[in-house]
Amino acid sequence: MALDVVVKKKKRRAFIILSIISVIWTLPVLWVLSTSFKTEQEAVSGGLNLIPKQFSLESYFYLFTDTNNNILHYIKNSFIAASSHTLLYLIVASLAAYGYGVLKFKGRDKLFWLLISTMMIPAVMNLIPLYSIMITLDWLNDLKALIIPGLGGIFGIFLLRQFNLSLPKSLIESAFLDGANHFQIYWHIVLPLTKPALIVVALFSFMGNWNDYLWPLIVINDDTYRTLPVGLALMQGNYNIYYSRLMAATTVSIIPVLALFIATQRFFIKGITMTGIKQ
Amino acid sequence: MLTKLWEDKRLTAKKLLPAAFVLPHLIIFTIFFIIPFFYGIVISLYDWHLFFPDLREFVGIDNYTKILFDQESIYYEYFWNGLKNTFTFVLLSVPLLVSVPLLLASLINVEPKGYKVFRAIFYLPSLFSIATMVLIWRWVLNTNVGVLNITLAQLGVDYIPWLSDQPFAWISLVLMTVWWTIGGNMIIFTAALKEVPESLYEAGDMEGATDAQKFFYITIPSIRHQLVYITIMTTLASFNVFGQPQLATGGGPNQTTTVLMMYIRNIAFGGGRPNPGVATSMAVILGLIMITISIIQVRLIKRMGD
Numbered sequence: 001m002a003l004d005v006v007v008k009k010k011k012r013r014a015f016i017i018l019s020i021i022s023v024i025w026t027l028p029v030l031w032v033l034s035t036s037f038k039t040e041q042e043a044v045s046g047g048l049n050l051i052p053k054q055f056s057l058e059s060y061f062y063l064f065t066d067t068n069n070n071i072l073h074y075i076k077n078s079f080i081a082a083s084s085h086t087l088l089y090l091i092v093a094s095l096a097a098y099g100y101g102v103l104k105f106k107g108r109d110k111l112f113w114l115l116i117s118t119m120m121i122p123a124v125m126n127l128i129p130l131y132s133i134m135i136t137l138d139w140l141n142d143l144k145a146l147i148i149p150g151l152g153g154i155f156g157i158f159l160l161r162q163f164n165l166s167l168p169k170s171l172i173e174s175a176f177l178d179g180a181n182h183f184q185i186y187w188h189i190v191l192p193l194t195k196p197a198l199i200v201v202a203l204f205s206f207m208g209n210w211n212d213y214l215w216p217l218i219v220i221n222d223d224t225y226r227t228l229p230v231g232l233a234l235m236q237g238n239y240n241i242y243y244s245r246l247m248a249a250t251t252v253s254i255i256p257v258l259a260l261f262i263a264t265q266r267f268f269i270k271g272i273t274m275t276g277i278k279q
Numbered sequence: 280m281l282t283k284l285w286e287d288k289r290l291t292a293k294k295l296l297p298a299a300f301v302l303p304h305l306i307i308f309t310i311f312f313i314i315p316f317f318y319g320i321v322i323s324l325y326d327w328h329l330f331f332p333d334l335r336e337f338v339g340i341d342n343y344t345k346i347l348f349d350q351e352s353i354y355y356e357y358f359w360n361g362l363k364n365t366f367t368f369v370l371l372s373v374p375l376l377v378s379v380p381l382l383l384a385s386l387i388n389v390e391p392k393g394y395k396v397f398r399a400i401f402y403l404p405s406l407f408s409i410a411t412m413v414l415i416w417r418w419v420l421n422t423n424v425g426v427l428n429i430t431l432a433q434l435g436v437d438y439i440p441w442l443s444d445q446p447f448a449w450i451s452l453v454l455m456t457v458w459w460t461i462g463g464n465m466i467i468f469t470a471a472l473k474e475v476p477e478s479l480y481e482a483g484d485m486e487g488a489t490d491a492q493k494f495f496y497i498t499i500p501s502i503r504h505q506l507v508y509i510t511i512m513t514t515l516a517s518f519n520v521f522g523q524p525q526l527a528t529g530g531g532p533n534q535t536t537t538v539l540m541m542y543i544r545n546i547a548f549g550g551g552r553p554n555p556g557v558a559t560s561m562a563v564i565l566g567l568i569m570i571t572i573s574i575i576q577v578r579l580i581k582r583m584g585d
Contacts, residue, residue: 015391021383022400025458028419029403031426035418044424048433092304099300108297115308120573121316124519124540125566128547128559129318130311135329152308182296211408213522214540218548232410233526236417243418250414257406265399272463273470 029254035247036060043244059248069223069238071249074231075256081146081227082209088147089205090198093156097194098186100157101164102172112161119154127218134219141222150209156201159274163197164190200271203264207257228253323563327556329547342560354557357546361539361561364524368538369517371453376513377506380461384468385498398469402462409459409522416455417442417527448528448536456523460516464509471505472498507580511573518569539565 030050035043036059038052047053063071099105100112130149139145167190175185191198213229220226226234232253239245261268323342328334346358383401387394404412419427420441428438441451475498483493499506521540524530530537539561547558 010389011391014386014389015393018383018386018391018394018397022397025400025404028415028458031419032415046424046429048426048429092307095300096304099297103297103300105297111301118312120570121312122515122519122566122569124543124562124569125319126312126315127543127562128555129315129322131547132318132322132329132555133311133315148307149311152304152311154308157304182300186300207406211406213409214544218544229408229410232408232414236410236414236526243421243424246414247418250411250418253411254407258403261399261403261406268402269398269466272466 032247032250035244036251038244040242040244043247044241056244059242059244060252062245063248063252069226069231069235071228071231071235071252073223074226074228075252077143077225078210078228079256081143082206084143085147085150085209086202086206089151089153089156090202092151093153093201094160094191094194094198095186096157097160097164098182098190101161102167102185102190103182115154116158127214131218140219141225143225145219146209146212146216146227150205153205156205159201160194160197162274163194167193196267196270197274199264199267200274203260203267204271206260210257319559319563322556323560325556327554327559329553329555338556342557343564346557346561346564354546354554354561357542358539358561358564360534361537361542362565364535364537365518365520365539365565367449368452368520368524368536369514371449372456372517372520373510373514375453375457376461376464376517377510379457380465380509381468381506383461383465384472385494387465387469388472398466401465404459405462407459410526412455412459413523413526416451416458420451442528443532445532445535448532452523452527452536455527456517456520464513467505467509468502471502475501503583504580507576507583511576514576515569515573518565518572 034050034052037055037057039054039056039058042053042056100108134140134145137144139148171189171193172185175189180188210227211229212227213233216227217230217233220230223231232249235246235249239249324337324339326334326336326338326341345352346354349355380401383397387398391397407415419425422428422438422440422443425441427441432438439447441447479497479501480493483497488496519540520538521544524536524538525541525544528536530541543558543561543565546561547553547555
């Protein structure tokens with residue numbers, strides 16, 4: 001009984017502290033949202049009201065009709081790059097994970113751990129040479145530069161391989177006795193069974209690609225192919241003191257990731273937990 | 280028996296089969312990871328020109344000696360200033376990026392009402408791109424019309440130049456990074472805390488341990504693996520710092536927040552006479568520092584034992 005009271009007290013204390021921090025955490029975003037619905041005059045008037053005195057869609061109207069740097073155009077590019085990258089990575093990574101996790105061949109584990117050990121090499125060392133390779137391939141100002149190089153990533157293979165190793169061997173063996181070949185087993189048995197891991201890998205590759213800043217900043221100079229983060233950064237300069245407009249752009253940039261997060265929250269949490277514990 | 284048969288007949292007979300699965304990735308990996316790694320070392324030994332191959336000239340380790348020792352060289356100044364600023368960021372941010380999520384995770388681990396909502400709220404900012412994040416904070420921290428300074432003014436505090444004066448620039452950069460990135464660490468910690476056996480705390484209670492004692496003598500040792508993992512990953516991530524100062528302070532005031540990644544990018548691709556050879560040698564040194572630090576940290580875990 002006494003223990004119960006202690007637990008309750010603890011929970012209440014945690015609730016109060018977390019509530020306060022949550023308010024601090026959310027206020028900046030709410031303030032951005034609020035500014036985006038204010039007129040430019042009201043935005044810089046120094047008022048502290050979260051609810052706009054004069055509710056205005058002016059900034060959004062401007063934003064969507066701006067022909068110089070159009071946010072919808074950037075979102076489209078980001079979407080094309082991130083979803084192509086994700087789709088291709090799922091194929092490449094799941095094939096490789098089948099190779100390292102299900103197939104048996106000489107030197108398999110050695111090769112795999114060699115790959116894993118290269119994860120220690122910091123990406124910064126590859127930045128400039130990779131740019132040189134983009135010049136050679138003629139991929140500057142081309143979405144290919146944002147889609148293809150990252151397909152060499154190891155993280156997804158590692159995660160999927162762990163999943164493959166945990167699959168019951170008898171399942172694969174019996175499929176063999178039924179006359180299935182490896183591609184059929186990969187496609188009809190392993191992929192469906194590792195779906196949760198595939199979703200996690202898809203989410204993280206998509207988000208990573210979608211939010212990437214430094215690499216697209218370097219390889220894309222042409223506005224035709226510019227993606228959202230770099231486009232937004234550019235708006236910061238171009239819209240300068242038009243804060244309502246800037247905050248409308250910020251709000252719009254949040255919507256896609258927010259929608260994705262709400263739809264897939266449990267996979268995010270599962271994914272982060274897996275990466276944190278298994279490595 | 281069955282396995283044996285299967286391996287013998289199906290697999291060794293088709294030695295090329297593994298290649299079909301593994302090779303697509305290996306080819307891409309070689310072109311975009313392995314080759315650049317060695318290519319980078321080559322570039323760092325040249326006076327390199329990205330677009331004019333004819334002008335490239337082998338200079339040996341000149342780029343390295345220039346940035347490390349040649350006090351006459353502007354690159355020496357850039358390198359050491361950038362390295363100092365990067366280290367400053369790492370030292371200021373890593374302790375907070377580890378402790379704040381641990382604190383939040385311990386509160387969430389109590390599972391108060393709505394703890395899942397709290398967890399989602401703290402995780403949310405890490406979904407934003409760096410450009411989104413910086414836009415949010417540049418507006419909140421704006422000196423003249425930002426909501427923080429206006430609020431402070433009502434409390435009688437003078438306007439603070441959050442992004443254009445020290446030490447505020449560092450404080451702002453670190454705090455926005457904390458706000459932006461703690462979500463992932465918090466979730467890993469929450470999962471780790473759940474695994475700590477309740478019986479340990481009960482034993483602590485019997486001994487009359489305070490909450491603080493329980494935290495330092497039970498919680499911390501129990502989650503030390505995740506703690507070390509998070510510290511390593513967070514340290515490495517912090518060494519890569521680029522976007523926050525580039526977008527929020529522009530490296531100012533007076534280049535006090537111009538981190539090494541900013542110099543590397545500017546020297547390799549910036550205006551004037553780009554010098555990718557020098558920039559690559561800076562990147563190689565930064566990379567070696569990061570590898571060294573992660574090896575030291577891994578050694579430390581090993582010494583802590585399992």
